[in-house]
Amino acid sequence: METSEMNRRAVRILEEWNPFSVGEELHGTEIVAVVAQLHILDHPSDLAKQIQRIYEFSFKKWIPLEKCVEISYKLLALKYEAKCII
Incomplete structure (x- = not known):
């Protein structure tokens, strides 16, 4: 996985997380x-x-x-997946 693809996937994860239920653009x-x-x-x-x-x-x-830790595990899993594929 390229870095740019990892970044796009990380952005999607964070947009879905949306901790304060505000619009994605905010x-x-x-x-x-x-x-x-x-x-x-x-x-x-x-x-x-x-x-x-x-x-x-x-x-x-x-x-x-605790909520931040949950999302950090998802993001780091994505990062390590990207490193293993490279």
Whole structure:
């Protein structure tokens, strides 16, 4: 899987997650920031903390870390799938 395909799939996962049930177009900036962190981080807890921080900064609402951990596992599974295929 190419990096661009991994990014597209990660965006779809995050759009479906939509933690605050806002329109997809309203959290594009956060999705881009999370995908960037996905390229840097490899540990679910680290990625989850960044996801929580990114969304809290933008929406001024707190997401329970457990929900962020769940999505971080999905994203990291996608990342490792992409690495194994390359």
